[in-house]
Amino acid sequence: MKNISRLRYFIYLSFIIIAGCTTGKKALQKGDYDAAVSKAVSRLQSSPKNSESLGVLPTAYNFALQDHLRKIDEAKATSDIYKWETVMYNYQKINQLADEINSCPACLTVVPAPSKYVSELAESRLSAGVARYNSGIRLLNLNTRPSAKNAYYEFEKAKNLAPDYKDSEAKMDDAYWAAVTRIVVQPIIINSSYYKLSGDYFQQQIDNFISNYSRNKFVIFYSEQQATKQKIVPDQMLSLNFDDFVVGQTYVKERVERLKRDSIVIGETRERKPVYGTVKATLSIFEKNISSSGLLDMTITDWQSKKIVRQQKFPGTYVWRDSWASYKGDDRALSKQQLAMTRRREVAPPPPDVLFLEFTKPIYSQLAGDISYYYNNY
Structure with missing residues (x-):
């Protein structure tokens, strides 16, 4: 209770x-x-x-x-x-x-x-919009890229607060283009017709990345063709060049193992009883590694001063591997895995243009990440 x-x-x-x-x-x-x-x-x-x-x-x-x-x-x-x-x-x-x-x-x-307070609210909203507009004008007149960026946001707020006040939208557009950094990306030059298709594909990946870049609205990338066609005066030039690359360095290694297994039936007596003994074999294991690597240089240069504002190098490596084996002696000395390896034959490696493309994959990943890191809050 x-x-x-x-x-x-x-x-x-x-x-x-x-x-x-x-x-x-x-x-x-x-x-x-x-x-x-x-x-x-x-x-x-x-x-x-x-x-x-x-x-x-x-x-x-x-x-x-x-x-x-x-x-x-x-x-x-x-x-x-x-x-x-x-x-x-x-x-x-x-x-x-x-x-x-x-x-x-x-x-x-x-x-x-x-x-x-309906009318008072409307009046204060208009006054708030006017204050933002005037602040935007002051910032835009400073004629610097950071101040133009701040002016853009002031005009945007002015437009939201007082949509019909003066030319807020036009001023916002003026501030935007004054704040934008225009970067022309120069194409990669590969002095080898042998790797032209792979080089073009790598360039296409970069072109797709810069054309789809949208993280920072105040940064616009142009290809050289776009810049020429649109008569763009750049703020920066971004150039990409391979310092060096090597395709198809081949290394073949042979490892010899002497094998034996005890208690294996090697025959039988007249009475048909099993005879046990030791079997032996020599196993040769071949390993082929084909290494391809390169080092890409990215340099960002200020268009007016010609000063380098950023320079990074991105390494990339791809190793194609193959293995097979052969033996001499009694195959009963080999394990199932070893025996399966002896049944394999040497495989032809990918062509050089494919190897080139493979080692550029980690380079592209680093390059895209670095460009995003540098320009996302530019």
């Missing part, structure tokens, strides 16, 4: 705690007036006669209204160029509280006419 009484007590206490939280009383006591209004409204929507919420709502609403109006007056008195966004935010909060109360019939019995 005592346990049942305790359980009832805890359940009753839990209901009291939950009820206290949902009426808005605790939020009011903590000075979180907006939350107190929202909680009281929510409670009165489901329980219109809740006395505690009916008592909390007018007090919480009055405190919330006065708190937002105070913050509006304080913001207007400052010299902060972005003060109108603070003013706008507080008017939005006041209007939001009014909308919440107006959606609750029981709430209107204790707060019959919640204040709304």
